[in-house]
Amino acid sequence: MKRGVYNFFGGMAIYPPRVIEEVRRDLLEYENTGLSIFEMSHRSQTFRNIIDKAEENLRQLMNISDNYHVLFLQGGENLQFSMIPINFLRDKNRPANYIVTGYWSEKAIKDARREGQVNIIWDGRDEGFTRVPKQNELQFDSDAAYVYYTTNETVEGIQFPMIPDVGDIPLVCDMCSDFISKPIDVTKYALISAHAQKNAGIAGVTIVIIRDDFLQDIPDNIHTMLDYRPHVEKSSIYNTSPTFAIYTVMLMTRWLIEDIGGLENMNKLAQQRSDIIYELLDKNAGFYKPHAKPDSRSLINIVFNLPTAELTQKFIAEGAEEGLVGLQGHRSLGGIRASFFNPMPMEGVHALRDFMLRFHEKYR
Ligand SMILES: Cc1ncc(COP(=O)(O)O)c(C=O)c1O
Numbered sequence: 001m002k003r004g005v006y007n008f009f010g011g012m013a014i015y016p017p018r019v020i021e022e023v024r025r026d027l028l029e030y031e032n033t034g035l036s037i038f039e040m041s042h043r044s045q046t047f048r049n050i051i052d053k054a055e056e057n058l059r060q061l062m063n064i065s066d067n068y069h070v071l072f073l074q075g076g077e078n079l080q081f082s083m084i085p086i087n088f089l090r091d092k093n094r095p096a097n098y099i100v101t102g103y104w105s106e107k108a109i110k111d112a113r114r115e116g117q118v119n120i121i122w123d124g125r126d127e128g129f130t131r132v133p134k135q136n137e138l139q140f141d142s143d144a145a146y147v148y149y150t151t152n153e154t155v156e157g158i159q160f161p162m163i164p165d166v167g168d169i170p171l172v173c174d175m176c177s178d179f180i181s182k183p184i185d186v187t188k189y190a191l192i193s194a195h196a197q198k199n200a201g202i203a204g205v206t207i208v209i210i211r212d213d214f215l216q217d218i219p220d221n222i223h224t225m226l227d228y229r230p231h232v233e234k235s236s237i238y239n240t241s242p243t244f245a246i247y248t249v250m251l252m253t254r255w256l257i258e259d260i261g262g263l264e265n266m267n268k269l270a271q272q273r274s275d276i277i278y279e280l281l282d283k284n285a286g287f288y289k290p291h292a293k294p295d296s297r298s299l300i301n302i303v304f305n306l307p308t309a310e311l312t313q314k315f316i317a318e319g320a321e322e323g324l325v326g327l328q329g330h331r332s333l334g335g336i337r338a339s340f341f342n343p344m345p346m347e348g349v350h351a352l353r354d355f356m357l358r359f360h361e362k363y364r
Contacts, residue, residue: 006348009326010154010177010301013198013341014348018259019251026247042241050243050250051236057253061263064186064209071208071228072236072246077176080193080206081108084172085115086226088191089145091219095119097144099164102129102153103332104174112148119144129156131296138164146170146190152178154198155330157303157337158296163188170214178300179207180256181342182267190214196245199342201252204245256342266342270299273340273349277302280356287364288356291335305335311363312336322355324348 007014026037033046040047055070064070073079089096095117098109101124112118119141122133132153140147147166152159154177163185164171170190179194186192191210197203208228215229224230230238236246260266278297281288281304291303306312315336319327329335338352 005323008338010339011197014343016255016343038244054250067212069210069232071231073206077195082111085112087218089116092145094143094145097121097147099149101132103155105150131293132160144169146172148172150174157298157301158292159298183263201248204242274299302338
């Protein structure tokens with residue numbers, strides 16, 4: 001499979017040709033079973049092997065120890081905005097602490113407030129969500145039920161360079177847009193959630209990594225599907241699982257292990273890719289205006305503005321004509337966003353760089 005078009009959308013993401021070809025093959029028949037992959041029952045041993053392999057790959061990539069459960073759930077990350085406070089804030093006489101760095105963390109708070117007290121301990125809104133806080137700007141309630149943050153704000157293109165140190169308070173995060181893009185210390189977290197459709201598979205499944213002891217204090221008045229415990233007890237097959245989406249997680253994690261060589265290598269690639277574009281932005285700062293402050297720049301979503309709305313439209317349209325699709329910024333922010341999810345090849349980055357240089361020459 002040869003690409004002439006590069007997908008810079010903030011999700012659905014770009015996929016490796018190897019994975020797309022494996023899916024094409026398995027749609028016809030999966031491993032001599034006589035069945036297409038999407039005919040496979042969620043109760044079959046074949047599917048059990050697939051989901052177990054997806055979990056095993058994630059455990060290997062992220063070095064996840066046995067005291068964590070790996071769940072494959074539905075409802076997208078938006079459902080996690082609800083499930084987290086329903087399970088861990090409901091009926092508690094303690095606040096949850098939220099760090100607000102952009103569109104997604106701000107959205108998460110609305111559902112949390114339905115379940116209990118939410119204290120916003122840092123809010124980047126007044127600075128236009130251009131940076132993440134430094135450790136010395138964070139003060140937590142010592143009795144907080146949990147601290148919540150978004151590791152990478154996909155809309156604004158800002159990313160935490162460090163894991164906030166929260167002491168003994170359970171740390172919970174939305175890791176959707178930089179999940180399995182770099183090595184992280186899972187032991188710092190009580191819960192990590194990430195929908196698959198950026199780096200880990202197709203839409204329809206959300207991966208939740210949850211520390212066993214965090215499950216101990218969940219109230220009993222929760223609807224079954226919204227309670228993490230039945231999903232743990234049934235190893236993610238409480239009801240009909242999104243089998244096809246989970247199968248793609250197995251393929252994407254296998255590609256990451258076998259073809260990329262794991263998260264250290266992935267991080268190096270992510271660094272190289274984003275360096276190329278940030279360097280270009282900095283060299284032409286009068287024309288291209290990066291949104292993020294330098295120390296908060298995302299390696300995954302590069303957000304910038306052009307001098308006028310007209311030039312922004314031209315950039316998006318002319319880029320698309322050259323096969324660079326999805327460069328429009330999120331509807332809430334406008335401007336330009338180039339997303340480099342895991343499978344973005346270096347040729348795609350070079351194609352974008354060359355286009356940006358030509359565009360600058362033409363319109364400056
Ligand atoms: C960081 C982040 N969190 C949450 C979401 C919402 O995810 P979903 O559409 O799966 O509910 C997105 C969507 O792109 C996101 O980028």
